[in-house]
Amino acid sequence: MRRDNYMSEDEKDFEEQNDSTFSLIADFEGNEEQLFDIKVDIDGNIPILPLRNMMLFPGVFLPITVGRRSSMKVVKDAEKNKSFIAVFCQKEARIEQPTKQDLYPIGVIAKVVKILQMPDRTTTAILQGIRRTELLEIGQLRPFLKGEVKLLDDDVPPKTDKEYAALVDTCKDLTIRYVKASEMMHQDSVFAIKNISNPMFLINFICTNLPLKLEEKIELINMDSLRDRTFRLLEILNREVQLMELKASIQMRAREDIDQQQREYFLQQQIKNIQEELGGNTQDQEIEELRKKARAMKWPFEVATTFDKEVAKLERTHPQSPDYSIQLNYLQTMLGLPWGIYTVDNLNLTQAEKTLNKDHYGLEKVKERILEHLAVLKLKDDMKSPIICLYGPPGVGKTSLGRSIASALKRKYIRMSLGGVHDEAEIRGHRRTYIGAMPGRVIKNLIKAGSSNPVFILDEIDKLGSDHKGDPSSALLEVLDPEQNNTFHDNFLDVDYDLSKVMFIATANNLNSIPAPLLDRMEMIEISGYITEEKVEIARRHLVPKALEANGLKKNNIKIPKDTLEAIVEDYTRESGVRELEKKIGKILRKSARQYATDGYFLKSEIKPTDLYNFLGAPEYSRDKYQGNEYAGVVTGLAWTAVGGEILFVETSLSKGKVGKLTLTGNLGDVMKESAMLALEYIKSHASVLELNEEIFDNWNIHIHVPEGAIPKDGPSAGITMATSLASALTQRKVKANLAMTGEITLRGKVLPVGGIKEKILAAKRAGIKEIILSAENEKNINEIEAIYLKGLKFHYVNDIKEVFAIALTKEKVADAIDLTVKKAEDKK
Template sequence: MKIDRYFTENEDPSDNAFSLIADFDGTEDQLFDIKVDSNIPVLPLRNMILFPGVLMPVSIGRRSSLKLIKEAEKKGSYIAVVCQKMAQTEEPVLEDLHRIGTVAKIVRLLEMPDQSTTAILQGMVRMELKEITSTHPYLRANVDVLEEEIPQKDNKEFTALVDSCKDLTIRYIKSSDILHQESAFAIRNITNPMFLIHFICTNMPLKIEQKIELIKIPLLSVRAQKLLEILTREVQLEEIKASIQLRAREDIDQQQREYFLQQQIKTIQDELGGSGQEQEIDEMRIKAEKMKWDLETKNTFLKELAKLERTHSQSPDYSVQLNYLQIMLSLPWGIFTTDNINLKNAEKTLNKDHYGLEKVKERILEHLAVLKLKNDMKSPIICLYGPPGVGKTSLGKSIAASLKRKYIRMSLGGVHDEAEIRGHRKTYVGAMPGRVIKSLVKAGSSNPVFILDEVDKLGNDRQGDPSSALLEVLDPEQNSTFHDNFLDVDFDLSKVMFIATANNLNTIPGPLLDRMELIEVSGYITEEKIEIARKHLLPKEMEANGIKKTDIKIPKDTLELIIESYTRESGVRELEKKINKIFRKSARQYATDGYFAKTEIKPADLVDFLGTPEYTRDKYQGNEYAGVVTGLAWTSVGGEILFVETSLSRGKGGRLTLTGNLGDVMKESAMLALEYIKAHASLLNLSEEVFDNWNIHVHVPEGAIPKDGPSAGITMATSLASALTQRKVKANLAMTGEITLRGKVLPVGGVKEKILAAKRAGIKEIIMSAENKKNIDEIQDMYLKGLTFHYVNDVREVFAIALTDEKVADAVDFSVKKAAKE
């Protein structure tokens, strides 16, 4: 095998240099008749493709590649040469490499003056990577040699194709400033068609994607056709560029390269019908004339527009500046929707969308009435708070619909970056306006109904406190000049109707809470849930599941059983899921059998649709035992009843034990109750010795559920008093209230939810602080029906009402009289 050499006209053949292509005595068969192991080393290249038959110098940089080259050169073995998909990948794996490459042989290694190593590689035959077998000390892989299909020498069409490629390449070289003109001499002297095509593919300054596409083509004739298409396009581009340069050169100085490039771009744009940048700026200037801006805002915009004109379109600052101006033009400056001030229609809309919620509806109608009288009013900041699923967010939609305003919802749950509210300064990379401004752009008006959802779940970290940023947004005295960092001009938010929603007011900072008008959206009783299900949930879920109103009916008694036995919540979200589940199962049965087996879902059918009941109603458990008292508790899903149990056991020291997963405040309530009874033992006619000879154990059942809060104070005191006196507690009685060391009964919260829980459990009488009477007076009579309230100020009054004179069977007497006899 010999390596033929092609020389330029000015080159001495005796020079010790390497040929550009290898001819193998002119027969391609010799090129492919090589023995290649299936598992060979892999040399990944950056932005380089080696074709069969071509010699190519490669500078070796990686240590692993250097080790590979030296070992392969020493052993005289073949290597697989492939191109990386991403040039910056330092340790490529199979997914980082193009699969098609070339089997190559190392012709020589050269130590360069800068201490680097250059390998002269000779392409042999195309191959395909199958799998990586080793990564250390360098890549090794299994490969499949790909056969080349070369046309016959007497194929005239292929010969013409090769000649065309040769001519176009020479034309490209002559019009290009990148390639040496002497390269054309080498091209003319290559007679072998295959090596000519591969030489052009390797050495032409084509995109790496184009070279990958070429080496993947199995037929040499198809590869030559594709190369001809690429060369034709490149030659045309070079000639167009030469023409543009010729026209631009008359007006510019050779030394001003930047200006020269700008002139080229301008000439191209002129050919296409004018500068897009100029057209865009003119359009923005025309829009600015129509905007309802004050003088300061208009001057700011024109100043920034002039800055955009001076900025080069290829500069990174151009897109930032353009984005800023587009947002300024997109904001609804002075654009307002006309409010629908028809109170009857508004009330009708609110009643149609929501059942109950009388306080909230009354407040909205009051706002509309004032707006109608004054015809201009700063919108209020309303905060709807209550348990999940009671309709706080959906109420905002109804308010927007009743006012005929645009509706925007912004969820604040998990937001912990101040820039989410105020935006970033536009000097930062990737700067954006805050979510308030972006939402107004989306709404297209300056007086939408803006829902700030889950305002109690705002976070804060090193990037600032978003709740503090909301202070300006939610202050009617400040939000007329809201300042977004990105916009950097004031925007009027005073006409926006902000409605915040929250589950828990305790996590909202005080200053933020002070700016909002609080409206409680409390839980629903069973009767209300039934009406909500009939009027809203059933039609909605029927439509969602493709069921007609006449197909399936769910009567009231079935809905009541779903509410009582399959859900435990203040709202109706879980109820909606259960109804959806019933319709889903019905839809599946209809799709399978072609008819509805159950056209009316009766209470007995619920087990088939929803399984066994998930919850049992909290029920009053009687007063047969001393020391067992019913209390009322508030939870995030509504009110519940709880039982406080006290038992006595003999033991020195009078130890108090508290169990039932109680929090610190609840434990303190138990200790306060015991200390009060010790201090006022004579009130209950108790011997003081009982506290020294009997241990006291207070337990609150359902130990898996954490319990805390002061509202069980009088419940624990009554339980201790009942156990120590062995007197029964009045039947069907529950109580709630905080106790002090002096025996005072303090008011508690969650009154409505606690009353609902008492009604569900069959309680008839409730004891609470006299200060809670004002809360009872605000509750509708329908909630209070069947209940008797005892308002107390002192624990003595609680004992007088709750403890009966009847003692339990086998009672132990701890009275003073009994102790004196002993």
Template sequence: MSKKARERLYMSDTHDIDESMGAVMPILMDCDKDEDFSEGMDKVGETLPILPLRNMVLFPGVAMPIFVGRPKSMRLIREASQRKILVGVVCQKDAEVEEPGLDDLYPIGTVAEVLRVLEMPDGSTTAILQGRKRMALHSLVDTEPYLNGAISLLDDQPAGKDDREYEALISTIKDLTIKMIEAAGDPPRELVFSIRNMQNTMYMLGFACCHIVANPDEKQELLAIGDVKNRAYRLLFILNREYQLIELKTSIQMKTHEDINKQQKEYFLQQQMKAIQEELGGNMNDIEIRELRAQAKKKKWPKEVGETFEKELAKLERIHPQSPDYSIQSQYVQTIVGLPWGTYSRDNFSLTHAQRVLDRDHYGMEKVKERIIEHLAVLKLKRDLRSPILCLYGPPGVGKTSLGRSVAEALGRKYVRVSLGGLHDEAEIRGHRRTYIGAMMGRILQNLQKAGTSNPVFVLDEVDKVGSDFKGDPASALLEVLDPEQNTTFHDNYLDIDYDLSKILFIATANNLNTISQPLLDRMELIEVSGYILEEKIEIAMRHLIPKQMEAHGITKGTVRFHRNTVRAIIDSYTRESGVRALEKKIAKIMRRLARKIASDEAVPAVLKVDHLREYLGPVEYTRDKYQDNRYAGVVTGLAWTAVGGEILFVESSLSRGKSAKLTITGNLGDVMKESAILALEYVHSHAAQLGIEESLFENWNVHIHVPEGAIPKDGPSAGITMVTSLVSTFTRRKVKSNLAMTGEITLRGKVLPVGGIKEKILAAKRAGIREIVLCEENRKDVEEINQTYVEGLTFHYVADIMQVIDTALLDEKVKD
């Protein structure tokens, strides 16, 4: 385009004004479609006057106004305008440099024509430059009266005439240019129209590079790209990034504006509501306080509680509703009025009903049921009794937790359960002080508030798993809760008023009493819930677990029936536990397989028998020891208690020649069993003559005592008489009586001591085919407590001395070697 071309000037704020040379406004010029702006380039020599610019880059075809401030630049502009000569325009790398040298200038610039020089009213000079062609600056040949440099012209590599991709690029650049101009303000419609209808793609590309891209370094990068199509791609990338940034800024501004509008709207609505409420006779605060007073009139609380409530409510009235303290005080007052002061549910004193509910929900547990019935009987007679603190302890899965719900139903009380497992903050029990942010009551009063009564059945689950750290010791905080002498005035830090917990029936559950502190144990009545025996597990499965799992898996009642022998096989071969949790899982697994078959229209057995278990549960997982014959001397059957029930184990002993007597003990035994083995050998040695054993055997023979299944740790005091019997049998070669087992500890004097776990041991012996059992005389009472149906077919030998054990267990017949 010639300098006589029509010019159209439009203002924009896309450039910062520099104090020496800078952009004032972009100029959009009308130009022909095919104009290449290189007119007069044949007159350009090897040197050219150089005009350094700050923070701006000129592109071929683009007209751009600049402020002229430096003396050398002023002289060059005026001389170029008068003499109609071209100048080389390059951008400075650092805008702060006043006298730039070659190293301070970018090597790529633009040959430009000075279209006009304007003297502004304030005394400043503005020049309008139009780029002609790209050039490379090689060196500066002169610095006075202005810069002169050695240059060479650079040719652009244009896109093809029918390159549709390039046309799409320019169209996209036009759209983004218009969007960015519109985002920056309200542009003249003529400017948007001119950009949209611009036919000269080179000029459109240069205009966007010059005026839309803000970063001078990126402008210089675009000017250095000789391939026009690549320049367009790079420009599009930059424009997309910048536009996304503009959209993000706009979005943030809109969100902030919307938040302010929302706050203003809420404020005006609150003011209107306040005015309406005042017309109706009071504001929301007055209404809330009237409601609290109405609720307080219905409470049966002590006089001191009522006085405290009125005092706190008066304090609430004095606090301004917009104050942060208002919500804290309001929450506290609502907490006081929300607690069930003096509200008690009526107990159901029917002992028959209580017994029926307990028997319906739990099979066995006779001691626990008896204790609950006793408590209900005393309560029925006295009508005013401090509830006891019961602690049910035993292995997992025996129904300790679920028993609490049944007790609540039997008594007609509300049921509350709190899990204390992993609790390590004292404030969880006693609450936080009101001075803390987010303070609240402890779990005890929180659950009473939910229950709505002051005498629920309160189950404290897993009390043995309470921890402690720098936040305090919750177990110590429980001392006040679980002490019948102290819990009449339980003090919660948040409530700060004494509360009576004495009417609550607390039931704590635990697996291991060793981890509970002694003071806490002393405050509870301990009731052992031992593991179930095989017969009890069968009954529980038939009455409760199978119907429950059939319903849970959508299997209609009567579709399939479990044979009792099948349940027995599941318990014996697929579970190893004291409770019934694993048994329920196995039954659920069977139900899933049955449900799949029923859903697939496959046939299912009407009665599930033992033969079907391999298909539904896979191979047998556990095998129990069976009694072995008495063909070998020194092999005696003992009885052991484990966490998963009773077991039989074999104690074996043998002799081998040696230079000096040595005792070897194997079988992964604990310290107590090792001591029993040493004690047994010493007893046999000291009574050798009485037992008919030659003294020389102890000097020239090594003794080896072994308990099979060495991978399983074994310990405990109940194998003493078994080891003595085994040693005597080995030394004398006398046979052990067939189908006989024993359990008991001995002293060095030969006295037999009682042991525990008798019920489980006897049932294990019966399952293994044992017919006679040797026990300590003091264990007779334990046998008498067992249901007689479980001990039918067994003969018991009660002994007080080890000699009685030997006379009972060993035969006069000797083993043939």
């Protein structure tokens, strides 16, 4: 007998249930038809009795232990009033007050045959199933469940169906075999089963009383067709009989010479016998193979101890248990890691330098840092690898440089993209308590590399995200700290791993999005954009040969000379790197390949600048050129953008007005607007320096515009440019020809330094600028730039805006100049 409020499989309870059931059906032997002739009349809602882990079928008697107060009231009222109840099984046994969602929808209409008070003070109700039913709605929850149900009809095969009769007899025979082989079933039940003549009652009786899985019982009662139910029951019985007989056979063989003190051995022997029946003891083979591999590992004593402990745990785990595969995966991960395995570095500095120069043109700072590391490694023979961060605009070769460094050092190469990673477990792994736990990507990539000292590229480190799953950038703090990463702790591995010999190289486009503690752990190396000459050289050495091979062409099929490459760079790309340039070269070669595949010859074996229109269409960009100094108030400034340096023009115009309003246009950001206001306030307070009449600020409106209004612009770099533009417009003096400037201004007129100097200088050279005004503090930046970039330029270093005016403003005034200066004393007289 099974209790209503527990998930019990106790053999004694099951045996008592069978005793009660078989005694109840004795009165119906040979008259089973009466069990299905009971008429069911349901008017409105009917009381509902929820069962735990049990399923009642039509025509069958079932004793249940009543534990809940609501259930007790249902069965007592039903017995007293001789009324029907609806019996449904709960989906979750632990729920005390089930609703419709907690019950399986198909059950049976039943009546309470008898209520018994047991010696152990529990109440047992004997139910008789009448007819299958479907739960439509529950209309009452207290004091007990009441709901609306729909009666269901069973599709019963005719008595003349010989095939079905044979099917029922087979089920009867298998059930008898099962009962005889089972220690849980009462052996007298064999006699009762043999005497059941009604097929429907027999099938329902077996479904109710055999200890089948609850899900299978639910599947059986859901079937309208008795034939389908019988076929499915036959499949289940075949399986259960085979398992029962196999278990009995195993138990018989394992029971010899075993006593109470050898219980543990008995259990192990049972497992081994099962594995032998399945075709061999694969668990022992796997464990022996793991131990064999472990003997060859060069790992620390603590790791070896942990491994032995985990292997012993694996031996105690059943192979069919979910924990077995998790444990086995963990041990295989430990064995897969390259403990103490290091590749030998190439310490030939000359050869390493040749490799770096061959793969990349320029990038001198990075190459110098790598060669320095090799030199120290050669002298010391043991050192921690540096943590380098290469930052700069897209397409300048940051990622490919990592592969080149690995090639120069003759180390393994790993690239891990961090773009969009927002889960800390991606870095540190999951704890083994989780289903589907895995090590972090750092450990997985080391397994893939097979070496403990690879070159490890952390690509796009500035694109890391964070959410409720953790902050990956915080997890990287341990990975990228030379003082901590010799004991890196992965949650899945749960033992320390030494990462100090790994050369980590991070790449980023924007340092502003990288947390300060992470920046502090890395050595920053800026990779700025390339000038046109460098791009042409890179294309000639690397991009063109690569594109020829990618498009199935040979070196002598198509030639792209330097002047053509320069035209592509100037007219069809606008970038700091060479990624767009590579696409344009690929487009030219694809068109050539198509023409050759169609006609059998190359129309153009050498691509000239004049041919680019046919291959790439009209020029997409036109570089800004210096526009002269014919107008007052137009000054050339220098700006930094994500795709390199650009020149920009600041224009100031005056118009009569009574308010003296300042208007700013050109899609300017807040910082740029503040620079314009600062410049105007400075000129107002120092009008005498420019010999300006102070009344003009009340009678003239000032309009400052920065062309290309669709492009957002911001930053402090245009401070002195705007001040000079205002001064030129107000004094009507021309600005010095071929001059550009960049610098921040303060309210006192101080000129402060700005960034992006190299990119700005390259932009100035492209535009034909000859002289540049910079803050005196930017002179150190100029000294770091190679002489080739500075050729043809003259630099003026200033500390104050007055110096800027002295250099930039000429004595010459524009034609038809408005006289806004202070009248001289002679004129007043």
